[in-house]
Amino acid sequence: MEQRKRAETAASEPQIWLNSVNRKNKTALIEWMRHSNISLVQVNGQRMYGAPPPGWLGDAPPHGSEIFIGNLPQEIYEDTLIPLFQSVGKLYEFRLMMTFSGLNRGFAYARYSSRRVADQAIAQLGSYEIQPGFKMFVCRSTEKCELMLDGLPGFMDHTVLEDILVKMTTGVETVSLYASLTSDMKNMAIVKYNSHKAAALAKKSLCEGNRTMYGCLFTVDWLQQSVRMKLQSGMLAKPNFFLPQSYNKQVTPEKFTPNAVECLHLLCEKLKLGQPVYQIKFLRHGNCGWLRFSYWVQIPKHEVPFTGYAWLVGDKLIPTEKYQQAKEMVALRIMKELEKSWGPLFLNSGYSWS
Numbered sequence: 001m002e003q004r005k006r007a008e009t010a011a012s013e014p015q016i017w018l019n020s021v022n023r024k025n026k027t028a029l030i031e032w033m034r035h036s037n038i039s040l041v042q043v044n045g046q047r048m049y050g051a052p053p054p055g056w057l058g059d060a061p062p063h064g065s066e067i068f069i070g071n072l073p074q075e076i077y078e079d080t081l082i083p084l085f086q087s088v089g090k091l092y093e094f095r096l097m098m099t100f101s102g103l104n105r106g107f108a109y110a111r112y113s114s115r116r117v118a119d120q121a122i123a124q125l126g127s128y129e130i131q132p133g134f135k136m137f138v139c140r141s142t143e144k145c146e147l148m149l150d151g152l153p154g155f156m157d158h159t160v161l162e163d164i165l166v167k168m169t170t171g172v173e174t175v176s177l178y179a180s181l182t183s184d185m186k187n188m189a190i191v192k193y194n195s196h197k198a199a200a201l202a203k204k205s206l207c208e209g210n211r212t213m214y215g216c217l218f219t220v221d222w223l224q225q226s227v228r229m230k231l232q233s234g235m236l237a238k239p240n241f242f243l244p245q246s247y248n249k250q251v252t253p254e255k256f257t258p259n260a261v262e263c264l265h266l267l268c269e270k271l272k273l274g275q276p277v278y279q280i281k282f283l284r285h286g287n288c289g290w291l292r293f294s295y296w297v298q299i300p301k302h303e304v305p306f307t308g309y310a311w312l313v314g315d316k317l318i319p320t321e322k323y324q325q326a327k328e329m330v331a332l333r334i335m336k337e338l339e340k341s342w343g344p345l346f347l348n349s350g351y352s353w354s
Helices: 002-018 023-036 078-086 115-125 158-168 196-207 225-232 260-271 319-342 344-348
Strands: 041-043 046-050 066-070 091-098 104-112 129-131 137-140 146-153 172-179 186-193 219-222 277-285 290-298 306-313
Touching: 023 078, 046 078, 066 115, 078 091, 078 115, 104 115, 115 137, 146 196, 158 172, 158 196, 186 196, 196 219, 260 319, 277 319, 290 319, 306 319
Parallel strands: none
Antiparallel strands: 041 046, 046 091, 066 104, 066 137, 091 104, 146 186, 146 219, 172 186, 277 290, 290 306
16 A cells, blocks of 8 residues: 555656646656656755766766856756766766756756866866857866854764764764854864765755754854864864863763753752653654654743744654653753843853853
């Protein structure tokens, strides 16, 4: 029954796609795919051919073999583009960036078998007029492979962060942790991927949904040149590490695993608010293992309950672990809200999570 449903869904997808704009060219593309026996796969806003193509033997092409193609008419597709770029040499991969309506976004990437063939494509097609008034812009792809995540919590160490990123994205090569350049007591990670495609897909996945990690909002961007220069010159500081003050006197940082639920418990006890009651409901899976959940938390002597939605990485966790991680995130959020409400009294209590 499940296989039948998937088959029916797959069969209906071309018709759904055709019912939107640019129907004539979409029909032509589907016919070309049938006759040429070429398969295209659409993932996260880009449609891909190859990687590797049929009959490819050996490793992927070296760095420098990818080109960037710009100034494309939005209504043309791979049935025009792939044969054109294959006329220069063997393609390992072709990626066309797509909009939700089914038009292309005006640019694409093509990876050839070698850097030499990529140079030939740049020379031959760099000013090719693909349609009247549309001269393509073709140059070597920068092939950015490094992302910068800023605003990460100071209590999350390198091992935990790397484990999260490996679960959320693919192609992670290295993860380096440094003190944030923009936020006190926060950290910044530089994540290197094994290809530009992997890094671009990771950037898109990380930017989707609620960008929080253990309750801290973080930003995702390509590694900036100014930060790269500081990295190369050794000017980036070691990562911050901070814990609630009440624990620092009792436990060494090496042995302490931060527990936001326990911190909130102690805080409510100190402020005489009563103990929190949690209600957490898991709603659905998101991309790359994200779990979306809603929460409702009542603290007896606080005027209104705390409610909202959040995400966590949890597709491989058992139910008790999912629930505990969700509570951790919610507890961090509540402490931030209490800090806003209670001000100096909160700070004097020895807990600060901003």
